[in-house]
Amino acid sequence: xxxxxxxxxxxxxxxxxxxxxxxxxxxxxxxxxxxxxxxxxxxxxxxxxxxxxxxxxxxxxxxxxxxxxxxxxxxxxxxxxxxxxxxxxxxxxxxxxxxxxxxxxxxxxxxxxxxxxxxxxxxxxxxxxxxxxxxxxxxxxxxxxxxxxxxxxxxxxxxxxxxxxxxxxxxxxxxxxxxx
Numbered sequence: 001x002x003x004x005x006x007x008x009x010x011x012x013x014x015x016x017x018x019x020x021x022x023x024x025x026x027x028x029x030x031x032x033x034x035x036x037x038x039x040x041x042x043x044x045x046x047x048x049x050x051x052x053x054x055x056x057x058x059x060x061x062x063x064x065x066x067x068x069x070x071x072x073x074x075x076x077x078x079x080x081x082x083x084x085x086x087x088x089x090x091x092x093x094x095x096x097x098x099x100x101x102x103x104x105x106x107x108x109x110x111x112x113x114x115x116x117x118x119x120x121x122x123x124x125x126x127x128x129x130x131x132x133x134x135x136x137x138x139x140x141x142x143x144x145x146x147x148x149x150x151x152x153x154x155x156x157x158x159x160x161x162x163x164x165x166x167x168x169x170x171x172x173x174x175x176x177x178x179x180x
Contacts, residue, residue, distance in 0.1 A: 003064050005056060006171045009049030013164050016041040020157070026150060033142030035153050037128035040110050042160035044072045046167040047107075050095075051079055053171035059083060059091060073108045091170065098166045106159050 020038030025031045054060035060082040062075070069075075076099045083092055099107075115127040123133040128148075131141045140147060 003052065006049040006053035009045050009052055010164070010168055010171065013042045013045035013049065013167075016045065017160060017164065020160070024153060029145040029148070030143040032148035032150065032153050033128040036110070036113055036148060036156050039153075039156040039160040040114055040128065043107060043110060043163045044070060046160075046164045047072050047075050047079070050098075050167040050170060051075060053167075053174055054079065054083070054091075057174040059174070070111065070114050072111045073104060076104060076107060090173070094166070094170050094173075098163070098170070103159070103162070106155075107163070110156050110159060 016038045020035045020042070023031050023038065024035035051060070051062040055062050055064070060079060062078050062082050080095055080099050083095060113126065113128045115129045116125065118124055123137060124131065124139075126132050126134075126142075126147065128142050131139050134140050142148065
């Protein structure tokens with residue numbers, strides 16, 4: 001096998017989730033960006049696990065080139081659109097539910113916090129890792145108080161838990177589906 005199997009992606013996603021729980025301190029604003037960064041990684045690796053599982057089960061054809069990019073929203077779309085028509089409605093419905101419009105938007109928002117180089121002349125956007133420019137154009141850093149808030153931490157923790165659990169559940173069902 002040339003690429004890592006689904007269970008290894010899920011294992012790493014779980015490790016990232018545990019790291020987020022360890023780093024987050026509700027009374028310390030400077031930890032919020034670190035927790036959110038780890039929750040983004042949980043979502044990303046969980047979706048990559050799902051892609052690997054569906055690919056290995058020959059239920060979907062997802063380009064492995066997505067594995068080394070951080071565009072989780074695009075990978076989720078690729079998964080949705082690549083499910084082979086013959087593959088049971090159960091998988092289609094679970095993937096459609098997992099990547100419904102609401103959760104795709106949540107994934108897009110969370111993914112936007114991964115640092116990206118801005119186009120020339122554009123301000124550096126809020127992210128979880130590097131200094132950025134606030135709405136006034138002033139420089140700040142993710143660990144500076146009020147760069148992120150506890151509601152965002154909770155929001156993205158909930159998203160990470162949901163995505164990890166659902167991807168794990170779908171992947172766990174794949175061997176059973178291949179036996180029928």
